[in-house]
Amino acid sequence: MTAKIRWALIGASTIADEWMVDAIRSQPDGEIVTVISGSAERARGFAEKNAIPSHSTDLGSVLADPSITAVYISSTNDRHLSQALAAAKAGKHVLCEKPLALTEDEAAQMIEACESHGVKLGTNHHLRCAATHRKIRELIRAGAIGMPLFVRVFHAVSLPPHLRGWRIERPEAGGGVILDISVHDIDTLRFLLDDEPVEVSAMTSSGTMSSAGLADGVMAIVRFRNGVLAQLHDAFTVPFAPTGLEIHGTTGSLFAKDVMTQRPVGEIALNTADGMQNIQIEHRDLYCTAVAQFHRAISGDQNPAATGADGYRSLVAALSLMKSAEAGEHVTVPSRFAE
Structure with a gap:
């Protein structure tokens, strides 16, 4: 046994x-x-x-x-x-x-x-345990879109009332949209691209939901080591937008809808010179x-x-987003624990 x-x-x-x-x-x-x-x-x-x-x-x-x-x-x-x-x-x-x-x-x-x-x-x-993201990673590794060039992530949602509390009220507890959502985006992209963020730039908004000066919305650009540029849009304050991501490469583009979620759902389409193809997914519970x-x-x-080193790498990139928003300048991401 x-x-x-x-x-x-x-x-x-x-x-x-x-x-x-x-x-x-x-x-x-x-x-x-x-x-x-x-x-x-x-x-x-x-x-x-x-x-x-x-x-x-x-x-x-x-x-x-x-x-x-x-x-x-x-x-x-x-x-x-x-x-x-x-x-x-x-x-x-x-x-x-x-x-x-x-x-x-x-x-x-x-x-x-x-x-x-x-x-x-x-x-x-x-999110790196989602069947959708594992399929996207597989497709990228197989060369389905050629060399990845650009990414757009849509992760602006409405934070449910029962989850608000410290997330919008307590800076000392690690509240705010960047440590709650953007850190997920970064980890997901690190997983999908097999790459590490090296530089970030961000602007945040606050006041729509947060009453403590915490950011409840952010738009950011992340540069990865191999040259990919990723655009992130994250928020606690958007009730009617779908989540998703797009990854554009030299020979194709991947469009993933409703994939930045805890639920085992979502769709993927691959567009190349051969036309648009819907990708079959066998969904499983992420957790x-x-x-x-x-x-x-x-x-x-x-x-x-996701190892401890993965947690570290995604955290320091998220902290760099916060630093960039505060300072109003590009910020280099620390390189410790990067392979």
Whole structure:
């Protein structure tokens, strides 16, 4: 019988409730042991709703349990560092929500701690687990559009009321559209293009939704190492726009509709000299794909879908967007952990 991978959920979050509980339980070797929250009432309610056998407010006592294999961290962004360091020290594998941390140094500390304690670190960048994006990556690698030249990403949405809170009110918790949405765009493009961002320029808007001066909209340009220019449009404030992306190359263009989403949906079309072709997609739950790959990483067969280094690289590019918007100038993206 395959040994169980026993999980502790750190954070009684919406994403854990809506997506990750089922994703972990979909694995034949996955089991959720406990949920931890700073609020005893929230932890209890989450455990009861999701039939989790125990709940706690004491991270230390949970991490001291030798039967727990891994932790999933979905607390607010400002807590990721301390919780990941504690988990690594206790010998637990760590799957952490994006953004990995709030600063470049914090993300590096998380990577180094997990390496030194011999545990896996994954960043839950779910979009790279979408069947649509994996198909796009496959097509680009196969030369379907020739050499990629330009990308446009449309990820302007309306942030649901139940997700607003700290995302639009608390700068210290890592709120704002760039660390919530743009970091996903960057990670997705890094995955699709097999390339790294080297320079960015951004302008932000705020005030439509955020009351704390946080950016609730951004338009940005990202230059990649191999020359691709990508345009990003991200927002919390746009209720009726579809999401998607376009990738234009020397011999073709890919058009992907409704793909910047948590749901396993979306369409892809390839346009070349032979005309427009709709690409067949076998959709799968993004989070089930991510957890399955993290389980294989724990077993030693492969890396997490997004590693700690991926989380770092996508974070520092997003932080560079914020710096660019504040300074009103182009910003060079730090190159640490780039292959």
